[in-house]
Every structure is written in structure tokens, then in C-alpha cells.
Amino acid sequence: MFDLAILGLLDETDLHGYELRKRLGDLPGMGLAVSFGSLYPALARLEKAGLVKAVTNRPASPAPAAPMSGSLVGELAAFRAQLRQAGNAVREAGRGSRGKKVYGITDAGRRRMHELLVDPDVTDDRTFALRVAFCRNLGPAERLELFERRRTELIRRRDLRRNPTRADGRVNTYLRSLVERDTAAIAADLAWLDSLIVEERATVPAAGSGADTQPGGNP
Amino acid sequence: MFDLAILGLLDETDLHGYELRKRLGDLPGMGLAVSFGSLYPALARLEKAGLVKAVTNRPASPAPAAPMSGSLVGELAAFRAQLRQAGNAVREAGRGSRGKKVYGITDAGRRRMHELLVDPDVTDDRTFALRVAFCRNLGPAERLELFERRRTELIRRRDLRRNPTRADGRVNTYLRSLVERDTAAIAADLAWLDSLIVEERATVPAAGSGADTQPGGNP
């Protein structure tokens, strides 16, 4: 669950651990703060597995697209301005890479990310949120499948809920209110999901032709 | 977080582990299934700490109220019927207490539960849900404080959210949708909380006189 977040962020741009942590915190679905104590070991593990690698000095993706002006001084100023404008994002490059380790994703890492995005065995809420956050890396059909699997899961939960009545018959007002809130939250989530699905279907014109998605059929 | 759930349920009625697990699963805020691997050790730990104790044969609260008929056979039949009628709730007594361990809460356990209900240091979502589930054990002022602390926490989260813009300026539709859903969920939660607070205030007539709740003032 952690790995997916790291790989997903590194797929967008190279980052060092400290900055990575901040962005991890901004991702819905991750606990608000991610600790270094888990981040660094995770990075080390991923590096060892060849899924990410330490890159030396590259300011990553947003670098190009500025046409050469011919003036060296102007060039430098433009570079600085670009850094400033991008804010914290690429600040790491400003200090050289002495004490830092800037990580980038590898091809193997991208394959692994894809695996994590589509794995049907993991169905917890946080993972789903992360998957949505990075699902632009999926094909339209895969995305649809992701959404629909989630939909099935939510419906299962909604219908599975036995209301916690107690043996002595007394009703607990607060507990009931809590359950109602929970039900409402699931309903809202389902509505949101449905809107996602509708939008996605509009993108994939003729569903049913793809091998990945089989609408309806299965239990 | 686990302890609170166990103590709260045992405060309602005596239960053995297996049945406890089912009810744990019905509680919002707990993962849908709680594993025995954590439940039994937790129970053992709580027992060792004197917060719960194994009770021998009592079918707990709903037991009595059946007058003696004088006939031994009739007695037995009535007993059986009672068991059947009460459903899963007290079924445990039906097998005698040979292989089973029925637990009940102790006075120390109730004090501990109260501690867990009011502890201001724990602010995670699941714990809050559990607290609401069992907050009938709190006084009105304590309940109000619980709700208002949660409210503060949710507002903090809502305002703290930096939107995860990326260095390259591209916007990720899915991520944005996800963040919006998240914001909406927090808003809905806040609305629910506010309704709880309003109801609670109606119960506690003159707020402001109590030492526990100070509305507004603090940052």
C-alpha cells in the first residue's frame, strides 16, 4: 500500500525522501503523516528490488520546454525562476545532491506499480483511494474494472450490515446514529463511484468488446 | 482501540470470545472482520489486568423472569425455549460452560473504559467511531466535549489539506475527483457531528456553566 504510493509519486517526478514524505501526506487515503521510520526502509527495499533507483542530479520532468535564449546569464536566471515558480516541488535540485538521495522509478518499478494497481485480491479502502489517485496509469478498461470491483465491494458491505441490536432490546441512540451515518457514507461513496463509472464509460465507447471487462455476468 | 470495543460490548452483556467477535464485526469503525488471533490474546491480557473476568455459567442479563413451574421436564423445556427465543445472543449457555469461557466486565474494567472514552490524546477515526458507539456511558458534558474535540479535528483536517498540485502543472482528473470526494465526506461528517452536538446541547440545558466544555475560546 505504501509501495504503490511511492511508485506512483516517483512516476510523476523524481523525488528525495523528505519531499516524498510531504506529498505522501497530501494523498487522500494515506494517514495524514507518514513517518520517516517507514519511508526510508521502504525506499531502501524498493531500491534493492530494482523498482526505484537513486538518480544523481536531474531536476526531473519539468526541466525542458524552455527554448535556449543564447545568453548564458539569461539561461541561468530562467532556470532559477523555474525552480522558484515550481515552489517546493523541485527545490531539492537547488542544493546540489550532496547529502541527498533523489530517487526515480525504473521500468521494473512501473510494471510493479501496474501490478499493484490491478491486483484484485486487495480491497481495503486506503488502497482503493491510492489506486484512484494513480489510475491515470491504467487503460480505460482496467480503470472501469477497478471502479466496478469497488462498487461490488461497497454494495456487499452495505447489504452485509446486520444492525447491532442487543439482547436486552434496549436501543442505543448514539450507536444507531453512527450506523446511519455509516450507511449514508457508503451511499455517498456509491454515488461518487457511479459518476466515475459513467464518465469512464463515456470514454470507452463500446463496452463488452474488450477482454478485460465483463459487465454484469459474474456473481 | 480494541480494548475499548471489548470492554464496551462486555459492559452490555457477558459474552464469550466467539460471539464477541461477531459483535465486534458489526460495530462501525472496526474492520469488518476481527481475527481470533488478536481477540483471544487481547481477552487474556484484559483478564490478567483484572479488567474482565471469566464468569462461570450466567446467561447474563436477559436470563430471569421465568417462574418455576414445579415440573422438572417443563422446566427444562422452558429453559430450552428461552434459549431458542433469545437467538444467538445467549446461545452460549446452551452447551454448558465446558469448552467455553464467558467473560464479564469488572469495575476496574468500567473505569478503564471510561478512561479510553475520554482520553484526548487519541484522535483517529476508528477510535472516535467506537467512542460514539459507547458514549452512552459518558455524562452529557463529557459527550459534548468528545463531539466538539472531534469537530475541531475534522476542521483542522479540512483546512490543512494542500491540494496535491504537481510540479509539471498537469492536473490529474482522478486525483482531483478523489480529493473532492474526500472534502465532501468531511463536510458530511461535520454536518452529522453538528446535529449530534445540537441534540446534546438540548439535553444539557445551560452550557457554559460546566467546567468541562468551553465553547469558542481556544484556537
Add this chain to the structure above:
DNA sequence: GTCATCATGTAAGCCGTTACATGATTGC
């Protein structure tokens, strides 16, 4: 008599945390 369910537990391990230790860079 055997199978499903009820029931209790142990062992290994994963995933993540807090607390600790260390050092570089920048601003004042």
C-alpha cells in the same frame, strides 16, 4: 461416524509507528 459449525488458542510475520542518533544548509 462423519461433517459443518462452534470455540479457543499459538506462532510467525507484516506493516507501520515512535524514539533515537546523526549530520548538512541556511538565516540571523
Add this chain to the structure above:
DNA sequence: GCAATCATGTAACGGCTTACATGATGAC
């Protein structure tokens, strides 16, 4: 030069999960 922040790591531990081991009871 000193403090705050940036930055990277290690160690110990906690909570919860899965998988495993065991056995009683009731239904058929």
C-alpha cells in the same frame, strides 16, 4: 556561531493479520 529546518537513517516495539493446531457439539 547558533538555531531552525532539511535530510537520512536505525532500533525497538506495537497491533493486528494469516496460518496453523486442537477439540467439542450437533445435525444428518
